[in-house]
Amino acid sequence: MSEVTAPMAGKVIDVKVNVGDTVSEDDELIILEAMKMEMPLVAPTSGTVKEIKCKKGDSVGADDVLVVIE
Amino acid sequence: MLDMVMTTGVVHLTVGNLIMWLIAFFFIYLAITKNYEPLLLVPIGFGILIVNLPLTYLMQEGEGLLWKFYHYGLEWEVIPPLIFLGLGALTDFGPMIANPKTLILGAGAQFGVYVAFFGALILGFKIPEACSIGIIGGADGPTTIFTTVHLAPHLLGATAVAAYSYMSLVPIIQPPIMRLLTTEKERKIKMRQLRPVSKKEKILFPLVTVMVICLIVPASAPLMAMFMLGNLFKECGVVKRLSDAASNELMNIVTILLGISVGATMSAEHFLKPEVILVFIMGLIAFAFSTAAGILLAKFMNLFFKEKINPLIGSAGVSAVPMAARVSQVVGSKADPKNYLLMHAMGPNVAGVIGTVVAAGVFIALAG
Numbered sequence: 415m416s417e418v419t420a421p422m423a424g425k426v427i428d429v430k431v432n433v434g435d436t437v438s439e440d441d442e443l444i445i446l447e448a449m450k451m452e453m454p455l456v457a458p459t460s461g462t463v464k465e466i467k468c469k470k471g472d473s474v475g476a477d478d479v480l481v482v483i484e
Numbered sequence: 485m486l487d488m489v490m491t492t493g494v495v496h497l498t499v500g501n502l503i504m505w506l507i508a509f510f511f512i513y514l515a516i517t518k519n520y521e522p523l524l525l526v527p528i529g530f531g532i533l534i535v536n537l538p539l540t541y542l543m544q545e546g547e548g549l550l551w552k553f554y555h556y557g558l559e560w561e562v563i564p565p566l567i568f569l570g571l572g573a574l575t576d577f578g579p580m581i582a583n584p585k586t587l588i589l590g591a592g593a594q595f596g597v598y599v600a601f602f603g604a605l606i607l608g609f610k611i612p613e614a615c616s617i618g619i620i621g622g623a624d625g626p627t628t629i630f631t632t633v634h635l636a637p638h639l640l641g642a643t644a645v646a647a648y649s650y651m652s653l654v655p656i657i658q659p660p661i662m663r664l665l666t667t668e669k670e671r672k673i674k675m676r677q678l679r680p681v682s683k684k685e686k687i688l689f690p691l692v693t694v695m696v697i698c699l700i701v702p703a704s705a706p707l708m709a710m711f712m713l714g715n716l717f718k719e720c721g722v723v724k725r726l727s728d729a730a731s732n733e734l735m736n737i738v739t740i741l742l743g744i745s746v747g748a749t750m751s752a753e754h755f756l757k758p759e760v761i762l763v764f765i766m767g768l769i770a771f772a773f774s775t776a777a778g779i780l781l782a783k784f785m786n787l788f789f790k791e792k793i794n795p796l797i798g799s800a801g802v803s804a805v806p807m808a809a810r811v812s813q814v815v816g817s818k819a820d821p822k823n824y825l826l827m828h829a830m831g832p833n834v835a836g837v838i839g840t841v842v843a844a845g846v847f848i849a850l851a852g
Binding site for chain 2: 422449450451453454455456458476477
């Protein structure tokens with residue numbers, strides 16, 4: 415099981431996967447906006463999305479767990 | 485009839501005026517269609533246009549409207565420090581406080597400033613002119629303007645436009661240099677998440693910094709003091725109204741006056757000279773060397789530090805905030821999409837602003 419955490423504080427502007435989706439390594443999961451820059455957060459590994467802990471529009475802090483992949 | 489015709493500007497137009505119109509339209513075009521520094525290029529472009537309409541006397545000493553903006557805003561050193569007040573209120577020094585090593589990168593990326601300074605001297609510019617040209621390498625518009633007004637006001641249009649042009653071209657100029665000077669392996673270096681910075685540290689930072697820097701380089705005080713005051717407004721948490729005013733309304737107002745005043749210095753007789761082309765060339769050299777120096781310094785530091793720095797954040801030591809940090813993120817994520825360098829790059833980026841102000845202070849103290 416691996417967790418995708420926010421690398422910095424920012425705002426979630428898009429969630430590109432749903433629970434149960436199969437993802438490959440480097441697939442885009444979340445688009446985070448920080449410093450007026452959109453940054454894709456990608457899957458660290460291939461697997462199935464087990465849990466999504468944020469939604470579009472959320473403000474998140476550094477190190478917050480956003481997605482859990484199994 | 486002839487007398488009446490002679491009172492119009494039409495018959496007094498020169499080829500130089502027409503060339504400057506084209507430059508003005510080009511700037512406005514770049515701003516509107518390409519979104520290149522629109523907040524500055526729109527007023528600068530308009531300023532260039534109207535100052536090249538004959539017989540308007542907008543820049544006539546003591547009389548003209550734009551001369552008054554220029555004289556009381558720039559020559560009296562009011563506008564650049566007020567811009568710095570707003571920048572301070574917008575800047576988060578957290579990444580730099582969390583990783584003070586990045587201060588070294590911010591200082592190292594000023595190398596291009598000195599390369600261009602000596603280059604300009606070799607090309608025959610006088611010392612104060614060379615200082616104004618060199619400072620373009622810091623990629624900091626207000627500091628370039630502040631330095632040039634002090635040392636070589638006749639070059640103001642050229643140095644200001646060069647500085648802002650290169651700032652807006654950061655995403656084009658920097659990446660090839662960054663890729664050239666780093667290996668794939670280095671670009672993939674992951675850096676540890678930055679530690680959280682306490683509110684107390686963030687409040688103490690502007691107070692300590694302004695004292696230390698102004699004691700060492702007093703000539704940097706106008707910019708540094710306003711920069712740190714703005715940052716104290718932001719971090720102390722009890723003057724939100726002042727912080728908002730400094731970073732929004734006041735910043736917008738002085739940006740209008742700054743843009744139009746810079747544009748107004750670019751009349752055909754002042755701007756269309758061979759030395760202006762040299763200013764642009766030397767500015768580009770300064771900027772390229774600053775980018776390269778930041779990267780090479782990061783690589784050099786990696787020889788000594790156990791915890792490695794991704795050299796791509798070194799190029800963010802030029803003070804174009806936050807464009808240069810964004811470029812570090814973009815180039816880094818191309819090497820490894822799981823590498824997030826943005827906040828790490830903000831450290832050298834904000835340190836670079838301090839570094840450029842210090843470099844300007846040294847120049848003004850020595851050549852002013």
